[in-house]
Structures are given as structure tokens and as C-alpha cells.
Amino acid sequence: MKTAASPASLIDVRNLGKTFPAGSRLGFGKQTGGVRAVDGATFTIAPGETLALVGESGCGKSTLGRLLLRLIEPTEGEVLLEGNNLVDLPAARMRAMRAQVQMIFQDPYGSLSPRRSIAQIVAEPLEVFGLVRSARERRERVAELLTQVGLSPTFMDRYPRQFSGGQRQRIGIARAISVNPKFIVADEPVSALDVSVQAQIVNLLQDLKQQRNFSYLFIAHDLSVVRHIADRVAVMYLGRIVEIGPKKAVYGSPSHPYTQALLSAVLEPDPDAAKTRIILKGDVPNPAKVPSGCSFHTRCPIAQPVCKIERPPLAETTQGHFAACHFAAPNPIPVPPAGSGTLTPATASV
Ligand SMILES: Nc1ncnc2c1ncn2[C@@H]1O[C@H](COP(=O)(O)OP(=O)(O)O)[C@@H](O)[C@H]1O
Numbered sequence: 389m390k391t392a393a394s395p396a397s398l399i400d401v402r403n404l405g406k407t408f409p410a411g412s413r414l415g416f417g418k419q420t421g422g423v424r425a426v427d428g429a430t431f432t433i434a435p436g437e438t439l440a441l442v443g444e445s446g447c448g449k450s451t452l453g454r455l456l457l458r459l460i461e462p463t464e465g466e467v468l469l470e471g472n473n474l475v476d477l478p479a480a481r482m483r484a485m486r487a488q489v490q491m492i493f494q495d496p497y498g499s500l501s502p503r504r505s506i507a508q509i510v511a512e513p514l515e516v517f518g519l520v521r522s523a524r525e526r527r528e529r530v531a532e533l534l535t536q537v538g539l540s541p542t543f544m545d546r547y548p549r550q551f552s553g554g555q556r557q558r559i560g561i562a563r564a565i566s567v568n569p570k571f572i573v574a575d576e577p578v579s580a581l582d583v584s585v586q587a588q589i590v591n592l593l594q595d596l597k598q599q600r601n602f603s604y605l606f607i608a609h610d611l612s613v614v615r616h617i618a619d620r621v622a623v624m625y626l627g628r629i630v631e632i633g634p635k636k637a638v639y640g641s642p643s644h645p646y647t648q649a650l651l652s653a654v655l656e657p658d659p660d661a662a663k664t665r666i667i668l669k670g671d672v673p674n675p676a677k678v679p680s681g682c683s684f685h686t687r688c689p690i691a692q693p694v695c696k697i698e699r700p701p702l703a704e705t706t707q708g709h710f711a712a713c714h715f716a717a718p719n720p721i722p723v724p725p726a727g728s729g730t731l732t733p734a735t736a737s738v
Pocket residue numbers: 408409412413423424425443444445446447448449450451452675
């Protein structure tokens with residue numbers, strides 16, 4: 389596969405995979421083969437670029453984000469940060485690398501320790517990496533960081549419970565940017581917030597990126613949230629990236645039927661638009677029993693018999709825009725005319 393990788397990549401992910409062993413999580417005791425949470429992820433992120441990662445719940449987005457920061461160990465593959473493979477970096481060098489990568493979590497309620505003051509929370513990474521020398525310097529840095537995320541420095545001696553969801557997410561962001569990272573994984577950073585504050589937090593993340601020029605992997609479960617912040621978009625289904633490309637291409641001419649369905653779910657109602665809403669059949673299949681061939685075939689509105697048998701590779705459709713669909717590839721298999729009677733409809737019983 390052509391990967392559009394360039395030596396200027398900040399992050400270069402190659403054939404990254406993660407299988408969770410069977411029964412490794414409560415309630416998964418009965419399965420036999422384990423869960424293939426991420427399969428064959430290959431992509432790059434340039435310095436200062438925001439790659440949005442979208443897909444329904446359970447498709448492997450958080451696992452992929454955590455793999456990039458080596459918060460969990462991959463089953464196979466490589467994650468290069470400026471050319472250094474994080475996957476086999478010795479512990480001491482990995483520790484140094486940790487200052488360059490940070491994570492912003494979905495749940496601002498659960499991710500801040502309730503017994504620590506805002507100053508302690510925000511300054512923790514600075515202390516871990518020895519970036520402040522005195523208590524006074526620490527308070528000065530915390531005051532600056534709180535100001536940068538739109539909070540008053542007078543908040544620093546308070547505790548998380550005294551803040552709203554949006555404010556807590558700002559505290560989490562202040563903490564993440566404290567060490568001036570090059571790369572941030574933001575895992576659904578606004579999903580737990582009221583709709584009214586979601587845009588404020590997305591705008592803050594966008595402003596900070598422009599000021600500091602770091603790169604994001606910005607995870608979201610639908611395409612509306614990332615519309616303004618993304619440079620490129622990757623769409624994931626059952627552990628695999630099924631489409632990736634520049635934002636304009638993915639929103640303007642989505643190639644994969646799954647992307648088309650996700651997009652139709654967030655379209656503004658427009659009486660003149662020819663686009664109609666695509667309703668997907670059924671739920672995401674059990675990730676411990678991924679369907680054969682194209683794993684989307686059980687829900688795909690245009691599935692053909694070949695889709696049940698052959699897994700389509702990610703193929704370039706237009707410049708820098710890739711999709712894993714037999715009917716979106718540069719040389720698509722011709723679709724037999726409707727009503728030709730030779731087709732068996734895809735079923736969910738694979
Ligand atoms: N620690 C774990 N042990 C076992 N299975 C896991 C673990 N973490 C995630 N999974 C499984 O991996 C799949 C992908 O999960 P996740 O990455 O959280 O998806 P998403 O973030 O897209 O909702 C799911 O089937 C989930 O149950």
C-alpha cells in the first residue's frame with residue numbers, strides 16, 4: 389500500500405495492531421479468539437497537523453490513541469516519533485519521550501484527582517520532568533497555563549469539584565500543554581460536555597494548536613465535532629481504518645459507504661439536497677467475531693458477494709485520499725445491474 393508517508397512526518401505508524409486476549413476484560417470471559425481492537429493501522433501525522441479519528445463506539449479509537457503514546461503495548465507494528473520507534477524504546481528513553489506526547493481524556497470528571505488542588509494537577513507533569521525549580525516558579529507557570537486556557541489564576545488553590553465540566557476540561561488541557569508537547573492525543577475531549585460548551589473547548593484546542601504548532605490525533609465518534617478542527621480525517625470500523633484523506637475530500641466526496649453513512653447522519657437538513665440519509669442496518673458486530681472479507685459487508689447498503697470473501701485493501705482514490713472498498717478503488721469491480729438476479733444480499737449471519 390502507498391502510505392503517503394514523508395520524512396517530515398512527526399508520527400509514522402506502520403502496520404500497528406492490538407489483540408486483547410480473550411477474557412482480558414470482565415464480561416468477555418466466553419470468547420475464544422480475543423478482540424482484535426486495532427488491525428494494520430498505517431498512517432502519518434505531520435508536524436502541526438490535526439488528524440481526526442472517527443467511528444462508532446467500540447471500533448478501536450481509544451486503543452489506537454493509547455498505542456500511539458505507548459500507554460498500552462501493541463501486538464505488532466511500529467510507532468515512530470520523529471523517526472524513533474517508541475515500541476521498542478528502552479524504559480529510560482521512553483520516559484524522556486513522554487514529555488513530548490500528552491493525552492487529553494474524554495471524561496473531565498474521572499481524569500482529575502479529586503483530592504489534589506488545581507495547581508498540583510496542572511503542575512504534576514512539570515514536576516515529573518523536572519521543568520520547575522521552585523514553588524514560586526511552579527505557581528507562576530500554573531498561573532500562565534490557567535490564563536492560556538481561559539481560567540483565572542485565582543482558581544489554582546481550588547479543587548476539581550468546584551468546577552463545571554467545561555472548566556475541568558480546561559484544567560485537563562492546561563495540564564497536557566504544560567510540558568509543551570509536540571503531539572497530543574485528544575480522546576473525545578468534548579463528548580462528555582454540554583453541547584453549548586463543546587464548541588468553546590474545540591475552539592480553545594484549535595487556538596492552542598495555532599499558537600504552539602503541535603499535532604493532534606483528535607478522536608470523535610461523529611464527523612460533526614471535527615469538521616472545523618481537522619486537517620485530515622481517518623474513519624475506523626471494527627479495528628481498521630477504512631478511509632483516510634484530506635478533510636475536504638472526505639467530507640466532500642466520501643469514498644467508503646461507512647463514511648457516507650456517518651456523514652449522512654450529521655448532515656444539516658436541506659430540502660434541496662439530493663443526499664438522503666443512509667440508515668445503517670443493525671449494530672456494530674461483536675468485535676470478537678469480525679465478519680469475513682470486508683468487515684462492513686453485513687451492514688453495507690451496496691455489498692456484493694465479493695465483499696463477504698475478499699478484504700479490500702486501502703487504495704488511493706484521489707491524491708492522498710484512500711478507501712478500503714471494492715467499489716471505491718481506482719479499478720472498481722463493476723456492479724452488476726440491479727435486478728440481474730445473481731446477487732445474494734449480504735446478511736448479518738456471518
Ligand atoms: N483492556 C481491554 N481489554 C479487553 N478488551 C478491550 C480493552 N480495551 C478495549 N477493549 C475492546 O477493544 C475494542 C475497542 O475498544 P476501544 O478502543 O475502547 O473503542 P472506541 O474508543 O472506539 O470506543 C472493544 O471491543 C473493547 O471492548
